[in-house]
Structures are given as C-alpha cells and as structure tokens.
Amino acid sequence: MDLKKLRYFVGVAEAGGFTRAGEQMNVAQSALSLHVREMEDSLGTRLLVRDRGGVTLTAAGSRLLHHARIILNQVSIAEEELTSNPKTPVGEVSVALPSGPARFMAPELLNMANERFPKVSLKIVEGMSGSVEEMMLAGRFNLAVFYTMGDDNSRYDILAEEEFCLIIPPDSPPFENVVSLDQLSAYPLAVPMNVTSVQRAVADVAKKNGILLDVRYEIDSLSTIIDMVADGKAYSILTPSAVQRETSLGLIRTAKIINPSISRSVILAANARDERSAEVAAIRGLLPKVVRQLIKDGRWQARLPQPERLRPG
CATH class of the missing domain: 3.40.190.10 (Periplasmic binding protein-like II)
Incomplete structure (x- = not known):
C-alpha cells in the first residue's frame, strides 16, 4: 500500500463507484480501478464488490476504510504542521517589560508585531524590573525583559547594555x-x-x-x-x-x-514551556529588532551588546 492508493480507495468507497470518484478526483476511471485491484492483490483479499449500480464494501473493505481515513488524516496533520508558514504564526503571547523601557518598547513592539505577525495577539505587562523577574521565574509570562548584572547571562538573550x-x-x-x-x-x-x-x-x-x-x-x-x-x-x-x-x-x-x-545588561528571557511555540518564537525573534531600531533612531540611550555576548534567539 501507498498513500496514493489509499486516497484512491477512500475516494471510490465514499463516492460509491469508480465513475463518480473519477469525476470528483479528476482521475481516469481505469487508473482508479487499476490501483484498487493492485491493493486487493497485495492484501490478498477483496475490498469492493463491483456491480452496475457502483460498488459496495466487503467486510475487509470496511475495515480498511476505517484505518485509511485515520492514516490520511494523520498525514494531513503532519504535513500542515511541517509546512506551515513560520511568518504567519497564530496565537496570544504575553510579554513583560520593565517600566522605563516599556514607554518606548511597547509601542514599537506592537507596531512591528502588527505589521509582521497580524495573527499574533500581544498581551503586554509593565512593572518594575525586580517584579518582572520574579513573576517570570514563576512562569507568569511567555517572554520577559529585565536586567542582570555581571557576566552570568548564559541563559538569556542579551538585548542591550545601559549605564546608570x-x-x-x-x-x-x-x-x-x-x-x-x-x-x-x-x-x-x-x-x-x-x-x-x-x-x-x-x-x-x-x-x-x-x-x-x-x-x-x-x-x-x-x-x-x-x-x-x-x-x-x-x-x-x-x-x-x-x-x-x-x-x-x-x-x-x-x-x-x-x-x-555602573552598567547592566538588558536581557530577554523565554519561558521553557514555550520552546515549540511558533508565535512565541516569532515575538522572541522580533524583540532584538525592536531594540536595535530604537537605539539606531536615538529613542533609547543604550548600546548594543558586543558580538561575543550575543545569544542565539
């Protein structure tokens, strides 16, 4: 058996005949008949009873139809997941921002996200950096921006450096x-x-x-x-x-x-449970672009991190 033969078999069984199935699937009736016959030969059992009114399923044919529908449905789901366009993720993403940068980060993030990912709904929460960090550690958000000191930032994406x-x-x-x-x-x-x-x-x-x-x-x-x-x-x-x-x-x-x-790192943290989320990955990848644009335009008096300190996003 192969997927093409399974699709043809399901098409004939659901249409109730080779002629109607051929019209619906835009496949020659002779080709459909040949594929079904090959399946019967391969399985060593009859699947369809042919008569002037069309076809009827045998007991083996009914069992195969049940399994074929499940198989083809799973294949369809897998294809959709693997070939979906990563540029058009769908869903809600919560992002926590510290009170200071939130003033200009939030509008820029909303504008960029709306332009590039219109099907992603952003939920932005603002708070003092310490509170944001604590709530993020408790798993309250998908993404969070807060501050760290020193060089122990291996778990995070470093967005910028600020001086007090x-x-x-x-x-x-x-x-x-x-x-x-x-x-x-x-x-x-x-x-x-x-x-x-x-x-x-x-x-x-x-x-x-x-x-x-x-x-x-x-x-x-x-x-x-x-x-x-x-x-x-x-x-x-x-x-x-x-x-x-x-x-x-x-x-x-x-x-x-x-x-x-006195300086500090502005970092981006992601919730571990969201590693496979396409919408979270989209916004996570967008935030460094937001920061670079703000610094480039002079709207944020910060500096970008040195290349060796950058983390993969």
Whole structure:
C-alpha cells in the first residue's frame, strides 16, 4: 500500500463507484480501478464488490476504510504542521517589560508585531524590573525583559547594555554632565525597592568602593520616584531610558556616573514551556529588532551588546 492508493480507495468507497470518484478526483476511471485491484492483490483479499449500480464494501473493505481515513488524516496533520508558514504564526503571547523601557518598547513592539505577525495577539505587562523577574521565574509570562548584572547571562538573550546616571532635580547641583561615584553620598536618594536590580547593582558597586549612599526612600513605583525628583524632594540613580521623556521636557537632568561607571545588561528571557511555540518564537525573534531600531533612531540611550555576548534567539 501507498498513500496514493489509499486516497484512491477512500475516494471510490465514499463516492460509491469508480465513475463518480473519477469525476470528483479528476482521475481516469481505469487508473482508479487499476490501483484498487493492485491493493486487493497485495492484501490478498477483496475490498469492493463491483456491480452496475457502483460498488459496495466487503467486510475487509470496511475495515480498511476505517484505518485509511485515520492514516490520511494523520498525514494531513503532519504535513500542515511541517509546512506551515513560520511568518504567519497564530496565537496570544504575553510579554513583560520593565517600566522605563516599556514607554518606548511597547509601542514599537506592537507596531512591528502588527505589521509582521497580524495573527499574533500581544498581551503586554509593565512593572518594575525586580517584579518582572520574579513573576517570570514563576512562569507568569511567555517572554520577559529585565536586567542582570555581571557576566552570568548564559541563559538569556542579551538585548542591550545601559549605564546608570544620577537623576537630578531641575536647577539643582551638580551642574556637570558627569558625577564621580564617590560624590553620590552627598545626595539624598529615592530609589527602587531593594529587590530590584537597580538597587542591588548600585549598592554592590558602592559597597565595593567604600561609598555609603544616602538612601532616604525606597519606592516600588518609577513614576513616583521621577515625580519626587522633578519636585526637588530627592535625587535618584536610574538609567536614561527610565527618564527619557522627562529629560526631553526639561523636568529633570541626568549626570553619567563615572570612576567607575555602573552598567547592566538588558536581557530577554523565554519561558521553557514555550520552546515549540511558533508565535512565541516569532515575538522572541522580533524583540532584538525592536531594540536595535530604537537605539539606531536615538529613542533609547543604550548600546548594543558586543558580538561575543550575543545569544542565539
């Protein structure tokens, strides 16, 4: 038996005769008759009873029809899965983004996804980086963007590198564009909660360099921290992406931290359960393109990772 013979047999059995099956399948009646006869010879049993009214199934023919339908259906499913167009995935994908970059990443991601993958529905969740990381580890999202420090990023796709800045109230010192790490202790700070990578990163570097930071407020809300700085109630230590809009409006200022600088990796994590999901793979592959476009256009003050640090997406 082969698939062609099975298809012809099913066609004749369902049509009730060779003539009608030939018309429906656009195959010569003689060819159909020959293939069915070859199957009968190969199996050593009669499958169809031919008469003037058409054909009827024998007991063996009925059993074969049952199995043939199952076989052909499974083949059809396999062909559909293996030959489906990867550029047109279908389904819902949840993506968690940190509050700062979400301001410009979300619109760009939505635009690109809608253009390239119109059948994928995106569910975007915004939160502080530490919260995003915790929820991702709990399996709450398909994909998540958050921050890590150091070089232990082998499990993730590295999207970009950011450096921290001192966030300054308008018309307040320092008035330079850079500030040394050992000067940070002079400024009362409002920073994200201790569970976030921002606080951990800055605290670790400051401690290693013998600097004691004046942390007055720990707040789990980026907008509240920015408002406090804009109102002159505190300073903060964040990355430029978190305050890009307010900086452009003149509501706050930034000074790059140097001697040493403090940087972090922006990484993309994928839920292990979604390794075979075409729609998740599509959005996972799209996110690095979103980041590159934002950096290229100057909408994100970050730098792309060095080639040797890139992970396959």
